[in-house]
Amino acid sequence: MTETVLIAGTASHVGKSTVAAGLCRALARRGVSVAPYKAQNMSNNARVVVSQSGDWGEIGVAQYVQATAAEVTPTTDLNPVLLKPRGDGESQLVIQGEATEHVGVDDYYDDHWERAREAAVDSYRRLAADHDVIVAEGAGSIAEINLHDRDLANVETAEFADAEILVVVDIERGGAFASLYGTLELLPDRLHGQVAGAVITKFRGDRSLLEPGIEEIEDRTGVPVLGVIPYDDPGLPAEDSISIPDRDERGVVGGDDVADERTINVGVPRLPRISNFTDLDPLAREPGVRVVYLPLDGSLSGIDGVVVPGSKNTVDDLLALRESGFDDRLRAFDGPIVGLCGGFQILGERITNAGIESTAVSGTVEAVGLLPVETRFSADKRLERTTRTLSGVGPLAGGSGTVSGYEIHMGRSTPTESVERPLGGESVGTERVLGTYVHGLFENDNARSAFVERVFEAAGRNRPEPEARRDDRSPYDRAADLVTDNVDLGALGLGEPWSE
Structure with a gap:
């Protein structure tokens, strides 16, 4: 019989994805057939995977990462319902990998929720038939009492999967014990018996300082605290935009705190509807590279290279760039x-048929004009995994070989003159500017290295020699070690002992 563990949270961004990925890898290392699952996700960070029909579909990046941790092939069953916010209270609804339509909150719950629940149950059953353990991730807080009758990722999953529930609370936010107590008190009565325990995450300091609070919370609730996970970032991709600096502030991710002659600054405009910003993670981990998220009214002073990221609504983000003077x-x-993707479209000469995506304008929108390309929107959406041959031009000068990634976009881009195509397909390159639809470009060592080398050269600085890696473990193994070293997993009924 398949065992299911639901990693639920007291709030968003408390560490659920890390705990889920760590548990997936820990089980896989023990030879257990395990699969991740999230019934309903809301994220603009998506990956392209195989759908139930055999075509390409999209899922949230967290479940793609967790599938890698679990050492299973990712499919749309891992995240059967995905909502991709596009602004103005609407989201694109994706069911079992296929984009259906744009819906508001009321439309979703009134007209689509039953279909979404059915898809979620079907996907769970297929996974349960093929695996011994399902590690399900909840969404936000499991204690949202206004949503308990329609909480697909938390309450509904706990019920139809008969899952053991592990509640995760982030102590760095402050008020962890109050948050945990309130969450347990507000759970539906019918779920209390399924709560196996709680885990405190992101703790800095001496664990003994927590013992009085842990004893009190266990006495008051009857729920054991199964572990305290220290503050440590294993390096897994972030899922939502809460993980990047605020849109009104210039913020740095990766690199040194202070730039010097060994450092370059790669600027990223903080688009209002930014998507797939995990494309920038590999750059942020590169020695000597600081990724700087820029408010649209900010300057490019001190910036050595720029990456314009993907967008869930390219036209409206282009209008925001123009309004701010960026x-x-x-x-x-x-x-x-x-x-990259929407950023490619923004850098072109114009976008036609803009009303397919935007309610603000319906015809043609003049774009930034740095690439000789015109993009025309249509209702068709392109989804595919792809491998391209790299011929180094402009920002990727010196690069060669192949790059792998995925395309996920509306609109087709056509050159308005003879152009270089450094990545084949719909890519366009000039001496200074590159546009491509390939997400995951910088996950490829050859493309990332070529870009970093080119930015160092343009900045007149010498690229530093790579330092010896201090930790050779993968992010998945680091997450697994965080979980196994600090959580009593035997209490989840997944077998003992858990010493690695």
Whole structure:
């Protein structure tokens, strides 16, 4: 019989995804057939995987990461319902990998929720038939009492999967014991018997300081605290935009705190509807590279290269760039520029049939004009895994070999003159600017290295020699070690002992 553990949380961003990925890898290392699962996700960070029909579909990045941790092939069953926010209170509804329509909150719950629940149950049953353990991840807080009758990722999953529930609470936020107590008190009565325990995450300091609080919370609730996970980032991709700096502040991810002659700054405009920003994670981990998220009204002073990221609504984000004057600053910038997916479209000359995506404009929108390309929107959405041959041009000068990634976009881009195609397909390159639809570009060592080398060269600095890695473990094994070293997994009924 398949065992299911639901990793639920007291709030968003408390560490559920890390605990789920760590548990998936810990079980896989023990030879257990395990699969991740999230019934309903809300995220603009998506990956392309095989759908139930055999075509390509999309799921949230967290379940793709967890599938890698579990050492299973990712499919749309891992995240059967995905909501991709696009602004103005609407989201694109994706069911079992296929984008259906744009829905508001009321439309979703009134007209689509039953279909979504049916898809979630079907996907869970297929996974349960093929695996011994399912590690399900909840969404947000399991204690949202206004949603308990329609909480697909938490309450519904706990019920139809008959899952053991592990409640995760983040102590760095403050008020962890109150948050945990309130969450347990507000759970539906019918779920109390399924709560196996709680885990405190992101703790800095001496665990003995927590013991009085842990004893009190266990006495008051009858729920054991199964572990305290220290603050440590294993390096897994983030799922939502709460993980990047605020849109009104210039914020740095990765690299040194202070730039010097060994450091370059790669600027990323903080688009209002930014998506797939995990494309920037590999750059942020590169020695000597600081990824700097820029408010749209900010300057490019001190920036050595620019990456314009993906967007859930390219047209409206282009209008936001123009309104803030960021498009003028891009045209005046003399360093290397890369546009990824929506960023590629933004850097072109114009976008036609814009009303397919935007309610603000229906015809043609003039774009930034740094690439000789025109993008026309249609209702068709392109989803595929792809491998391209790299011929180093402009921002990727010196690069060669193949790159692998995925495409997930609406709109087709056509050159308006003879152009270089450094990544084949719909890519366009000039001496200074590159546009491509390939997400995951910088996960490829050859493309990432070529771009970093080019930015260092343009900045007039020498790229530092790579330092010896201090930790050779993969992010998945680091997450697994965090979980197994600090959580009593035997209490979840998944077998003992858990010493690695």
